[in-house]
Amino acid sequence: MTISMTNPTPTSTTSTPMTTAIRALAAGVVSLALALAPIGAHAAPAGGDEDELAEDPSAQALDEARQLFDAGVTRYSAAEYGEAVSFWLEAYDLIPPSYENRQIKAELIYNVARAQQKWFEIDKDVQHLRQSREILRRYLGEVDELYGDQAVIEREKIDEQIAEIDEQIAAWEAEQARREAELAERMRPKFDEEADAREARRNKAMIGAGAGLTALGFGGVGLLVTGIVLAGGAQARVGELPLEADILAREAAISRGETGNALMITGSLVAGVFLAAGLPLLAVGGAAEKKRKARRAELSGIGVGVFRGGLGVSLGGRF
Structure with missing residues (x-):
């Protein structure tokens, strides 16, 4: 037996439980009360009986769909939209x-x-809006066939709703971008300019002191070399003089040798003390300054970003 699936005309006064439930819905939800009215609301085919109508699979499916729709209406009215x-x-x-x-x-x-x-x-899950927009776009593709002469009016209504959803999505994305920027700024490592300046002065002082002491140490090395040259020259000069040579010349050569020895001793002491103090200061101060500059460059090139799925660190700089 064939069951007519034609919807009742808009002027039908058939009253169903779904009709009452639909009146409680917020504006904008399409009423399917008449379209999904209980099977008894449809005219039975000639010569048929209600038992045969109830056994029809299509009729049973529509009746079950009506019950599900009623349940969705109840959930919608209770703001339980996921279940609806x-x-x-x-x-x-x-x-x-x-x-x-x-x-x-x-x-x-x-x-x-x-x-x-x-x-x-x-x-505030924007995925709901995106799904809604996609659903409305698919629905828009069927408007011409569904509404015929009324398609223009229905299309304008759907276009307005899609535009409204686009505005909501754009507003949500703008708000997310603002929040992410604020979060990134709060999580960005703070650079302490005052502490950096103090460290720079301390490193500069160490480097300066180390350079001065090292210079004195190299001066001691110069004295040592000069003493070696004088002592060596005096020794060679004395060795060249014959025993019967002028006593004054021999004494002058010996005096230069003694001066050279004194310079060697003084230079050795000065070089040993000042180089031992100056070179470590230079090394420590230079290494500390290098680390300070590297840390400053690193902090100025690091940014904290909020990416889809969590936080992240972005690096900037020249490589």
Whole structure:
């Protein structure tokens, strides 16, 4: 037996529990009360009986879809939008994919899209808006076939809703970008200019002192070399003089040798003391200054970013 799936006319006064529930819905949700009215609301085919009508698989599917729709309406009215979406999608799958049911299925999808928008208002998950927009776009592709001469009006309404969703998504993304920038700024390693300046002065003092002491140490090395040259020259001079040579010349050579010896001793002491103190100061001060400059460059090139899925560190600089 064939059951008529044609929807009642808009002027039908059939009253169903779904009709009452729909009146409680927020504005914007399509009423499917008449389209999914109980099977008894449809005219029975001639010569048929209600038992045969109830046993029809399509009729049973529509009746179950109506019950699921009613459950979704109840959840929607209680602001339980996630469950409303689940019920309506389940009802959508139960409705036979016939030409007569195309508008019912499309309007169910429309209701799902509206529920997704309401869901976003509660948990601020932008994925609900994106899903709603995608659903409305698919729904828009069927408007011409579903509404015929009324398609222009319906298309304008859907376009306005999609534009509204686009604005909501853009506002959400702008707010997320602002929050991420604030979080990145708070988490950015702080550079202490005063501490850096103090460290720079300390390193400069160590390097300066080390350089001065090292210079004195090299001066001692110079004295040592000069003493070696004088002593060596005096020794050679004395060795060249014959025993009967002028006593004054011999004494002058010996005096130069003694001066050279004194310079060697003094130079050795000066070089040993000042180089031992100056070179470590130079090394420590230079290493500390190098680390300070590297740390300053590193902190100026590090940024903390918030990426999809968590925090991250971005590095900047020349390599």
